[in-house]
Amino acid sequence: MTRIAESTVRRLSHYYRVLEEVEAEGGRLISSHRLAQREGITSAQVRKDLSYFGSFGRRGLGYNVVHLRHEIRWILGLDRRWRVALVGAGNIGTALLSYRGFAQQGFEVTAVFDRDPSRVGQRVGDLVVQDVSRLAAVAAEQAFDMGVIATTLASAQQVADALVAAGVRGILNFAPRKLFVPAHVALRTVDMAVELESLSFALSQARGPRRRVPGRGGSGGGR
Amino acid sequence: MTRIAESTVRRLSHYYRVLEEVEAEGGRLISSHRLAQREGITSAQVRKDLSYFGSFGRRGLGYNVVHLRHEIRWILGLDRRWRVALVGAGNIGTALLSYRGFAQQGFEVTAVFDRDPSRVGQRVGDLVVQDVSRLAAVAAEQAFDMGVIATTLASAQQVADALVAAGVRGILNFAPRKLFVPAHVALRTVDMAVELESLSFALSQARGPRRRVPGRGGSGGGR
DNA sequence: AGTACCGTGTGAACCTTTTCACAAGCGACC
DNA sequence: GGTCGCTTGTGAAAAGGTTCACACGGTACT
Structure with missing residues (x-):
């Protein structure tokens, strides 16, 4: 096949x-x-x-x-439950938790982590936000299948590494960066900036293709 | 070219x-x-x-x-400002407003709309949420370039139509549905459910491809 | 049971996108 | 100024995905 x-x-x-x-x-x-x-x-x-x-x-x-x-x-594998760890309890993370079809299709967020002390301890949905340092410990109990990265750009790779170490086999990433994960871990990235820029490109096409400067290629310095 | x-x-x-x-x-x-x-x-x-x-x-x-x-x-057309109308002031909408690279790359959300009366009048960022019925009127003043749909599934197509009528040339859609827009309007859809299901599929592949039932094709009734 | 009609499943053709591989340009160093 | 090592830009080949078109299987109706 x-x-x-x-x-x-x-x-x-x-x-x-x-x-x-x-x-x-x-x-x-x-x-x-x-x-x-x-x-x-x-x-x-x-x-x-x-x-x-x-x-x-x-x-x-x-x-x-x-x-x-x-x-x-x-x-699609929707006939079973997937245990999902959510890292980042900001707007996107919260949005996901309340997303239709998320819980409904078998994606069960069983733990939420964040780095920000002001968020740790807060309730979101039925869960209490835990400090991200507890990820490994909680993973040992819960055996997450997937992780969702809804953190800032800066910590995304670090969180990805932590999730991989915690044994997840799939990661959904909302941070606008290319993440590197081992081949056995599936990765999907949702990058809103890319989508917007793609729109911006489409709208800009109206002004016609790049006018090529007649003379030599490009660069211009770099000394 | x-x-x-x-x-x-x-x-x-x-x-x-x-x-x-x-x-x-x-x-x-x-x-x-x-x-x-x-x-x-x-x-x-x-x-x-x-x-x-x-x-x-x-x-x-x-x-x-x-x-x-x-x-x-x-x-990419990032050397100019794009006026963006945001429809839906829930989690995703709010997330977008606070998204790095959004305002930063020239995407300027100049108005926020919602249908929910409890949200209308609230501040999000520098803006006050307006009722979605005011979209046409506000568009007449502000000439939006793009619209972002961060509403529920049910109203997504309706909002898309309203945005098109308001003259936007691009739409970024977060509702999990295929939207129909005229050819001259660029559309990008971000569907978190699809991403998750794609992960779910990838993780399910481990159990091997669909075992084909030996007998006849499928269906089984339908009378 | 024969005819008319409909819609799947699929090899083959077609089109798009990626990868290959190399000529040609450029700076550095002798 | 000639040679070497490096890197671009790009036709051509390969790979990947989509569309075509039709044989085949099935229902409905007479």
Whole structure:
């Protein structure tokens, strides 16, 4: 079996979301075409994505909504609970805790850490913020599967190292920096600055491509 | 000139970040190789990315840090101010307001809206939260360039429509849903649920690929 | 049971992005 | 001023992802 493309996995998440909605609306069957429409992509893409994992549809009919949702649930590993350690109890951390689909899809934040003494001891949701120095000790008890880094830029790599040492196999990083982790640890980074800058680039395209200075390349000094 | 790949633009953001750091450290020149190392990619990628926009380096020497940073700054459109409307003053919205690099890179949030009456009138940062119904009126005065959607799932599309009507050319969406906007409006979506599910998938791969049921394809009823 | 219609699953074609590999430019040193 | 070592910029090759297009399987209706 070929390695599954990251883009395929992300679309699977979207299909899952659509299927939840369709199921709530009472739909029993859905065609790749309708599924695609709701995501703004092509039906061939949907069928190809699903085909990497099996044959879930019926020709001439489409996909059974409940069945397909369960299959994707299994594929994405949402049929189990993941113990998540959250590091950083600021706005982003708090946002995540109250995020729909977070607890709901099996991501269970079982501990929250922060470095700031003014935050340690505070309640967020059902949890009490602990000092980040306790990470290793708590991990020994709770065996976290994943860690979320919602700290400042400065401590991000350090926290990542601590999480890896604590045995997590996946990290979701909100700090705007490239983190280095061992190959056996999965890393996803959400960088709002990059997203904004990508928008900024798109909006700037209106003024036309970079005018190339006629003469020699660039640089200009550096002495 | 070929269309620039989204992935190239995102890497440009990262290069920019590295260059800021290197400049702060006092480095004057940097080779594509060193730049690549700090991002965990190959030097050919760096050179190719930059080559889409011009020739900024000097053979045998590398890139002038200050110069290259300025070029990328220009390319990404960070040399100007963008007026941003923030809709949704919850955790994510607030997080964005206090985000480093947000105001710093020229993204100026000039108004904050929310639907919740308990939030309207409150201060966040330097701004007072206004009712979302005032969006059109405020937009007429302030001419927003971009909008950020940090609302609940339910109102996201509605807010997107309102932002488009208000004349924004770019939208950053944090709601976990596919939004539909006209082609002339750039859209970027940050979906934390997708990121988590992608991690979940990666961690689940350990248990091996989906065991295919020997018999017929799937479905199982649907009557 | 035959015909008409529909929609999946998938090899092949196509397109995009990344990586390779090397000619050519540049500074340093003799 | 010639040689050496280093690094860019870029065509060409490779890899990766998406779209096409159609054979095949299935339902519905007569």
